[in-house]
Amino acid sequence: MRLSRYLLPTSKDNPAEAQIVSHRLMLRAGMIRQEAAGIYAWLPLGLRVLRKIEAIVRDELNRAGAVELLMPTLQLADLWRESGRYDAYGPEMLRIRDRHERELLYGPTNEEMITEIFRATVRSYRDLPMNLYQVQWKFRDEQRPRFGVLRGREFLMKDGYSFDLDEAGARLSYQRMFVAYLRMFARMGLTAIPMRAETGPIGGDLSHEFIVLADTGESAVYVDRELLSLPIPGDDVDYQGDLGTWVDAWATPYAATEDVHEAERFEREVPAERRMQTRGIEVGQIFYFGTKYSAPMKTTVTGADGNDHLIHGGCYGVGVSRLIGAIIEASHDERGIVWPDLVAPFHVGLVNLQQGDEQTDMACDALYTELTRAGVEVLYDDTAERAGGKFATMDLIGLPWQLVVGPRDLKQGLVELKRRATGERETLPIDTALAKLLKDAHRAAH
Numbered sequence: 001m002r003l004s005r006y007l008l009p010t011s012k013d014n015p016a017e018a019q020i021v022s023h024r025l026m027l028r029a030g031m032i033r034q035e036a037a038g039i040y041a042w043l044p045l046g047l048r049v050l051r052k053i054e055a056i057v058r059d060e061l062n063r064a065g066a067v068e069l070l071m072p073t074l075q076l077a078d079l080w081r082e083s084g085r086y087d088a089y090g091p092e093m094l095r096i097r098d099r100h101e102r103e104l105l106y107g108p109t110n111e112e113m114i115t116e117i118f119r120a121t122v123r124s125y126r127d128l129p130m131n132l133y134q135v136q137w138k139f140r141d142e143q144r145p146r147f148g149v150l151r152g153r154e155f156l157m158k159d160g161y162s163f164d165l166d167e168a169g170a171r172l173s174y175q176r177m178f179v180a181y182l183r184m185f186a187r188m189g190l191t192a193i194p195m196r197a198e199t200g201p202i203g204g205d206l207s208h209e210f211i212v213l214a215d216t217g218e219s220a221v222y223v224d225r226e227l228l229s230l231p232i233p234g235d236d237v238d239y240q241g242d243l244g245t246w247v248d249a250w251a252t253p254y255a256a257t258e259d260v261h262e263a264e265r266f267e268r269e270v271p272a273e274r275r276m277q278t279r280g281i282e283v284g285q286i287f288y289f290g291t292k293y294s295a296p297m298k299t300t301v302t303g304a305d306g307n308d309h310l311i312h313g314g315c316y317g318v319g320v321s322r323l324i325g326a327i328i329e330a331s332h333d334e335r336g337i338v339w340p341d342l343v344a345p346f347h348v349g350l351v352n353l354q355q356g357d358e359q360t361d362m363a364c365d366a367l368y369t370e371l372t373r374a375g376v377e378v379l380y381d382d383t384a385e386r387a388g389g390k391f392a393t394m395d396l397i398g399l400p401w402q403l404v405v406g407p408r409d410l411k412q413g414l415v416e417l418k419r420r421a422t423g424e425r426e427t428l429p430i431d432t433a434l435a436k437l438l439k440d441a442h443r444a445a446h
């Protein structure tokens with residue numbers, strides 16, 4: 001992508017309305033634009049990150065056996081009357097009437113609709129377990145939308161739903177999602193800790209919130225430090241096999257949000273030097289809810305015994321748009337964002353230090369063509385901006401690599417390569433720099 005043809009409205013000034021660093025940096029880096037309270041337009045750079053996050057989410061869920069579909073954002077109120085939630089939901093639900101005075105709502109979540117789809121299409125225990133998910137915009141009329149995409153009103157969520165014949169099956173579905181979540185957040189460069197969460201009236205031990213530690217987080221959390229160094233299940237993890245060991249390893253050490261925190265237990269179970277009290281951002285939640293929806297909505301399958309069984313359900317949410325804020329909270333410095341490789345909007349920023357100088361332009365064009373052809377995503381700063389401004393923009397938008405080409409080094413066939421995360425710079429022959437970038441892009445993609 002040539003910056004001269006791109007829409008990247010960056011700014012040097014800190015926007016007054018932004019209270020936390022991720023919100024400030026997203027606005028300054030030209031990733032989003034607020035169109036109404038808690039409602040954002042995704043500008044090109046922000047959209048690229050959103051798509052990268054979606055891709056990781058899909059990849060891990062598909063691997064775990066979940067199947068993607070897409071439901072509409074608008075739903076009939078009558079569907080929600082079946083579960084009793086239309087009246088219970090309260091002012092967070094955006095209620096709408098169409099021209100025929102039919103009552104609709106903009107979905108804040110989709111348990112009812114997915115149950116309706118399942119009820120109409122699946123009849124037999126042989127089709128189970130089933131796990132269906134979508135990545136779709138949600139609307140919740142939050143009382144206090146704030147912190148940019150961390151608490152929006154319109155936001156992108158991955159919502160998944162599992163269907164099993166009984167509780168034992170539902171536990172296995174839950175474990176598959178638990179492991180998939182560990183892997184997906186790790187691939188985004190995040191440490192997200194599963195913490196025991198409130199299960200509401202059904203009780204039980206099967207709900208976890210996945211929380212990224214950050215001082216700016218909305219929830220106070222209490223964590224056994226041991227969790228910070230636990231291994232993540234590898235590529236070879238077998239979703240058909242026994243995942244209990246992984247779940248136990250991660251779910252046993254103490255980790256709780258303030259809602260369910262038990263101070264006495266924390267002190268008893270965790271040695272003082274391992275006790276950590278901090279704040280965190282909820283990026284996902286998994287939940288087993290049994291027959292909460294299948295009972296009122298009469299959703300059954302025929303079992304091997306020939307009888308009808310109410311299905312046992314679970315739901316699994318990921319805050320796709322919120323994750324961008326969480327990643328920036330976890331990965332930035334005083335100059336801007338530092339994207340983890342796999343979610344970076346581009347892999348390389350190519351900086352032409354003397355736009356209009358024939359040799360420099362030619363060298364940049366050749367590098368741009370070659371990298372792009374090899375599948376490396378390059379943002380090429382071919383604008384007339386002065387060098388200082390170009391460097392500041394590159395640091396602000398945080399691409400993993402900066403490839404800097406100027407007339408002086410070029411006379412000796414050299415270019416400069418800078419790693420954004422460490423600030424390390426190397427002056428290298430053009431071919432060496434190119435080979436290094438190709439190799440690294442290949443490594444990052446695998």
Ligand code: ATP
Binds near residue numbers: 142152155320
């Ligand atoms: P919160 O407690 O933060 O309000 P929630 O528990 O109500 O969230 P869930 O129903 O569990 O949210 O939704 C699944 C995921 O969607 C959450 O884990 C979170 O990452 C994301 N999410 C929820 N509300 C918002 C919001 N207003 N803006 C952005 N992301 C959100």
Ligand code: MG
Binds near residue numbers: 209282284285
């Ligand atoms: Mg939640």
